[in-house]
Amino acid sequence: MTVTKLTFYDRIDNALSHPEKQLAISAGAKAKYINRANAMAEFQDMEMTRQLARQVRANTLSKLDLYLEQFADNVETLGGKIFWAKDADECNNYIHQLAVRHNVKLIAKSKSMLTEEIDLNDSLGHANIEVVETDLGEFIVQLSNDRPSHIIAPVLHMTREDVGTIFNENLNVPFTTDPSELNTIAREHMRHIFLNADMGISGVNFGVAESGSICLVTNEGNGRLISTTPRIHVAIMGMERIVPTLTDLNTMLQLLARSATGQKLTVYNNIITGPKRTNELDGPDELHIIIIDNGRSNILASSLSEILYCIRCGACLNACPVFQSIGGHAYGSVYPGPVGSILSPLLFGNHFDPLPHASSLCGACKEVCPVDIDLPSLLIKLRTQNIQKGSAPLWMQISQWIYAVTICNPILFQIFLQLAQTITNRFSQKGWITKLPGPLKNWTNQRDFPALAQKSFRQMWSSNKE
Amino acid sequence: MSKTQQIVQLLVTCMIDAIAPNIGMSVKNILNRHQCEVQFQNSQTCCGQPAFNAGFIKQARTMARHTIDVFSKTTGPVVIPSGSCTDMIVHQYPEILKHDPIYKTKAEQLSKRTFEFTQFLVDYLKVEDVGAHYTGCAAYHPCCHGLRNLNIKRQPSILLNNTQSLKQVELDCAEECCGFGGLFSINMNKISESMLNKKMSHVIDSGANVLIANDLGCIIHMQGGLRRKGINIKVKHIAEIIDDCN
Numbered sequence: 143m144t145v146t147k148l149t150f151y152d153r154i155d156n157a158l159s160h161p162e163k164q165l166a167i168s169a170g171a172k173a174k175y176i177n178r179a180n181a182m183a184e185f186q187d188m189e190m191t192r193q194l195a196r197q198v199r200a201n202t203l204s205k206l207d208l209y210l211e212q213f214a215d216n217v218e219t220l221g222g223k224i225f226w227a228k229d230a231d232e233c234n235n236y237i238h239q240l241a242v243r244h245n246v247k248l249i250a251k252s253k254s255m256l257t258e259e260i261d262l263n264d265s266l267g268h269a270n271i272e273v274v275e276t277d278l279g280e281f282i283v284q285l286s287n288d289r290p291s292h293i294i295a296p297v298l299h300m301t302r303e304d305v306g307t308i309f310n311e312n313l314n315v316p317f318t319t320d321p322s323e324l325n326t327i328a329r330e331h332m333r334h335i336f337l338n339a340d341m342g343i344s345g346v347n348f349g350v351a352e353s354g355s356i357c358l359v360t361n362e363g364n365g366r367l368i369s370t371t372p373r374i375h376v377a378i379m380g381m382e383r384i385v386p387t388l389t390d391l392n393t394m395l396q397l398l399a400r401s402a403t404g405q406k407l408t409v410y411n412n413i414i415t416g417p418k419r420t421n422e423l424d425g426p427d428e429l430h431i432i433i434i435d436n437g438r439s440n441i442l443a444s445s446l447s448e449i450l451y452c453i454r455c456g457a458c459l460n461a462c463p464v465f466q467s468i469g470g471h472a473y474g475s476v477y478p479g480p481v482g483s484i485l486s487p488l489l490f491g492n493h494f495d496p497l498p499h500a501s502s503l504c505g506a507c508k509e510v511c512p513v514d515i516d517l518p519s520l521l522i523k524l525r526t527q528n529i530q531k532g533s534a535p536l537w538m539q540i541s542q543w544i545y546a547v548t549i550c551n552p553i554l555f556q557i558f559l560q561l562a563q564t565i566t567n568r569f570s571q572k573g574w575i576t577k578l579p580g581p582l583k584n585w586t587n588q589r590d591f592p593a594l595a596q597k598s599f600r601q602m603w604s605s606n607k608e
Numbered sequence: 609m610s611k612t613q614q615i616v617q618l619l620v621t622c623m624i625d626a627i628a629p630n631i632g633m634s635v636k637n638i639l640n641r642h643q644c645e646v647q648f649q650n651s652q653t654c655c656g657q658p659a660f661n662a663g664f665i666k667q668a669r670t671m672a673r674h675t676i677d678v679f680s681k682t683t684g685p686v687v688i689p690s691g692s693c694t695d696m697i698v699h700q701y702p703e704i705l706k707h708d709p710i711y712k713t714k715a716e717q718l719s720k721r722t723f724e725f726t727q728f729l730v731d732y733l734k735v736e737d738v739g740a741h742y743t744g745c746a747a748y749h750p751c752c753h754g755l756r757n758l759n760i761k762r763q764p765s766i767l768l769n770n771t772q773s774l775k776q777v778e779l780d781c782a783e784e785c786c787g788f789g790g791l792f793s794i795n796m797n798k799i800s801e802s803m804l805n806k807k808m809s810h811v812i813d814s815g816a817n818v819l820i821a822n823d824l825g826c827i828i829h830m831q832g833g834l835r836r837k838g839i840n841i842k843v844k845h846i847a848e849i850i851d852d853c854n
Contacts, residue, residue, distance in 0.1 A: 158798055463785045467802040500796050502789025502803070503661055505756035525663030534663075538791075542659055546667035549622075550674040552651040559626055574835060584797035589804070589832035592627050599620050599629035603648050 143230075143259055143490050146474050150496040157472040163299055167291070167469040170298045174460040177404025178510060185400060195397050196513045198390045199451035203442065209351040209384045210433065216354025220416030222429040229436050230260035236432060237262065237343070237376055241271050244374060246340040252358070252365040253277035254345025255293050255454060256378050258476040259489070260436065262343070273343070274335045276364040278328050285312045291470030293477065294402050294456035299469050332364070342368030342426070346379035347453075348394060349431070352387045355415040356431060359398065359408040366412050375417070375426040381438050382450040388413075394453060397512035401455035437489045446520055449484045451513045458507035458517060464500055473497060480507035480517045487524060495533060498524035537581055559598050566593040613645040614733075615684035619675075619722075621693050622654035623824040624845075631824065634851035635689045635725055641853075642735050651678045657696040662791045665704060672701050676714045685732065686722040689847050690823050691754020694724040699757060724754055725847060726763040726822065737770040740850035747779040747816035749807070749830070751823035755783060764822060767850050774849070779819075780810045788829040804833045811841060819843045 146153070157164065182188050202209055214224045227233035241249070249266065251257065251273055263273045263284075275284040279296035283289065286308045290296030297305065302319040310317040315327050344365055348357040356377050358365040369375045385391050391413075399405045418425030441450055459465045459479030470478035475486035475494060483501065486494035498521045507517040528534065534542075548554045569575050570593035578586045585591055597605075616639055620632040636646045656671030675697070679686055688694045701715040708715075729735045748768060754760035768776060787793065787803025807830060811819050819841055821827050831843040 154796075154798055158802060164802075463787070463803050463806075464796075464799055467799050467806075499792070500799060502752070502785045502787060502792045502800070504752035504785035504789070506752075506783075506785070509756055522661060522663060525661075526665045527663075529663040529665075538662070542662070542664045542667050545654075546656075546659060546664075546670050549653040549656065549671045552653060555653045562626065574832070576836075581794055584794045585832075587797065588801045588836065589829065590835040591832055592828050594626050595629050597629060599625040599632040600648070600650055602629050602633065604650070 143476055144261060144264075145490065145493050148474070150472070150474065150494075150500070153472040153474055154468055154500075157468040164467065164469060166301050167299050168466045170295060171292075171460040171462075171466050174295070174404065174456075175510070178401055178457055178460065181400040181404040181406065185396070191393060191397060192512055192514055195393050196451065198385060198393060199453075199513050202384055202386060202390075203382060203447060203450055206382065206384065206442065209386055210381060213349050213351040213354060213384055214433070216351070217416070217429075217431055218354075220354050221419075222354070222416050222431055225430060225432045227432050227434040227436070229434075233260055233378060233432050233434050233436075234262055234265040236430075238266060238269050238271075240374070240376065240430065241266070241269070241341060244340065246271060246374070248335070248339045249273045249341045249343055250276050250335050250339035250364075250368040250372060251280075251342070252344040252360060252368050253280050253296070254343070254378060255290075255476055256345050256380055256434065257343065258290065260378075260434070262378075274332075274339070276332055276335060276362075276368055277360070278325070278362060281328060281332070282308055285309075289471065290476070291478070292456060292459055293454055293479075293482075294459075299471065336364075336367045336371050339368065339372045341374045341376060342370075342372040343376045343378070344369055346377050346383055346431070347398070348391055349379050349384045349433075350386075350388055350391055350413070351384055353415055355388075355413045357391055357395070358412040358414065359395070359410065360412075361403070361405075361409045363410050366410050369412065369414055369426065370424050373426055374428045374430065375414075376430045376432065377414075378432045378434060381433050381435050382442070398453055398455050401457040401510065401512040441488050444488075446484065446488060446523060448515055449481065449488070449520055451515050452481050452485075453513060454481075455512055457510040457512065461506040461510045462501075463504065463506065464502070468500075480521070481515075484517065484520045484524060495524075495528050495531075498528070535581075556600065559594070559600075563594040563596070563598070567596070569593075613643055616644045616646050616728075617679060617682050617684055617686045618646050618648050619652055619655070619679070619686050619688045619693070619697075620648065621688060621690045621824065623828075624689060627828065628824055628845070631689055631845045631847050634845070634847040635687070637851050638729070638738055638847065639687065641738065642729070642733055644733075647682065647684070649678050649682060655693045655696045657693055657700075658790050660696065660700060660704065661789075668700075669704055669708075672705060672715065673708075673711055676701070676711055676718055679718055680714055684721075685728065686718065687725055687728045688722065689725040689845065690825075691724050691751050691758055691760050692823050692825065694722060694727075695753045695757040697722045724758055724760055724822070726767055727758065727760055730763040730766055736766050738767065738850050739853050740767070740771040741773055742771050742849050742852045743773045744818045745775045745777060745816050746818045746820050746849070747777050747811060747814040748782065749779060749786065749811075749819055749821045749826065750783055751821050751826045752785050754822060760822070764820075764846050767846065768820065771850055777814045777816050779814045779816070781806070782810075784810075786826050786830050788826045790825065793829060804829065808833055808837065808839070812839065817841055818849075820846050820849055822846045
């Protein structure tokens with residue numbers, strides 16, 4: 143994944159200096175959050191299903207090698223091809239070579255965050271192969287040379303006016319903000335792409351081990367078109383996205399749709415089992431499924447493997463007050479929000495180490511996670527790893543040790559309290575301080591800080607006793 | 609007195625100890641009125657949550673062992689007027705000390721006898737009406753750790769509903785974090801500020817003249833923000849509200 147030069151703090155400043163954009167993001171995320179809550183409320187035995195899904199994910203990952211092998215064997219028996227890609231380069235090279243071998247000029251793509259993760263479009267673009275995003279949101283992102291800001295809603299950061307302008311400037315159509323007109327414009331443009339593409343590329347929502355099927359969910363039907371119309375269908379799957387059975391898939395789909403968009407079921411649920419068979423008229427001649435690692439087996443072997451339970455619904459992004467404040471782009475990763483704050487440093491390295499610190503640990507993410515991932519605990523684990531790497535500023539390391547030593551010695555603690563009482567009392571007015579020195583000014587820049595009480599609780603307690 | 613006295617250990621929290629001791633006194637008063645003999649161990653300090661949340665696990669373990677030592681010598685339930693400190697002891701102590709041969713069991717024992725204040729009143733003592741009386745128009749902000757990790761929701765609501773003369777108003781997006789998050793409010797101060805601003809505008813829109821919460825960190829964060837904006841809304845701990853029995 144391409145990494146920006148700006149630091150996380152710069153990106154936060156950028157995000158917060160565009161209040162109109164933040165308003166769009168916040169409103170969009172909130173609406174999704176409410177839709178999800180409503181959809182879950184009418185779902186009987188929701189908590190039971192959620193815990194069942196969690197068990198399915200845990201079980202699958204504990205025997206991932208077996209399920210992957212079963213999946214791959216079944217795909218090959220059906221006439222599909224499996225390619226195991228260690229990393230982004232291996233995956234992109236395979237697709238490039240395949241495209242060259244089959245004289246592919248135009249590729250129609252459905253939405254896939256994994257292809258963003260491996261920069262597939264850039265890689266094919268360099269080889270002069272035209273790739274067109276067919277998901278409406280991704281199409282807008284592609285036209286405007288932008289990046290998706292949300293894993294489910296790529297243009298969460300845009301307004302209708304933005305979309306109208308982008309279409310007007312890029313597609314030679316009059317400016318409009320009417321959603322149905324905008325849809326019609328995209329539809330007309332897209333139809334030609336679907337009919338002429340030589341290759342379709344998709345992600346995989348779930349691979350089903352017992353049948354060798356891949357499941358692809360879309361609301362626009364583009365997933366079905368790109369996987370049936372072109373001669374070749376290439377599906378790229380993260381190695382963790384396996385479910386053992388079709389029954390398990392059923393559990394996951396119920397939760398995925400409700401969590402992602404508040405729908406009971408996504409509009410198009412495609413279960414694709416092998417390429418076109420000899421007696422069939424539709425479907426691709428060739429189906430290639432690329433199973434990619436790209437850092438996932440390292441995560442699987444670590445104490446943070448629970449993050450691989452994730453089914454990419456985006457609910458934790460919508461629920462997160464930090465995401466609502468800064469939006470997806472500030473994270474600088476294809477995976478923003480709580481899940482991204484954990485995945486990004488693990489998949490993309492040190493540049494993303496500050497992300498886990500951008501959380502008040504409020505737990506709203508865990509509350510909405512369809513597989514009950516303990517995201518706050520994982521964030522703390524990453525913070526701990528950062529501290530162990532020595533990445534905390536010196537003032538923080540020193541103050542944490544002083545704090546620990548003081549806390550474990552009640553006499554020192556009392557002396558410290560009295561000292562702090564004297565100091566804060568000198569600088570406070572009516573019990574509040576408006577300016578603190580050093581790193582603490584980050585508090586008093588925006589809020590008053592309370593002075594310590596004239597008498598602490600322990601002092602009050604002992605004087606009551608006397 | 610007809611009933612026997614229940615011995616209760618008050619873990620007052622370092623913040624209430626240092627900044628708002630009156631909250632601790634209110635807790636003591638209320639418990640005293642309900643046949644509890646409140647004991648305060650002078651050797652108690654801080655539960656270690658700030659270190660734990662910031663990723664300083666070694667320091668957090670040291671502080672956890674200290675707190676466990678303080679309370680292992682005592683009897684009776686441990687009552688804490690803070691959801692986040694209670695969560696630290698109830699859920700995190702057993703987790704961070706699970707490989708410690710000596711403290712593992714002690715942590716589990718302490719976890720079992722530790723309660724958040726409103727939880728203790730309503731669920732343990734079965735007291736739903738403390739005879740409180742408070743004149744004001746109040747909004748309630750459920751602090752995140754208590755709400756999501758201990759399910760503290762019903763208990764404060766029961767206690768406030770039984771408080772005479774207290775008018776309660778709806779707080780929009782009440783369950784959204786105020787942006788405190790300990791060190792987060794200093795490390796990521798700009799995000800924290802943005803979250804606080806949203807919270808404050810909901811509080812102002814509610815029309816309340818008092819905002820009630822049950823974690824002092826969140827209370828001083830919201831009060832500090834409101835003061836800076838010159839808004840005259842008091843932020844109070846639930847114990848202060850229900851201690852008023854005149």
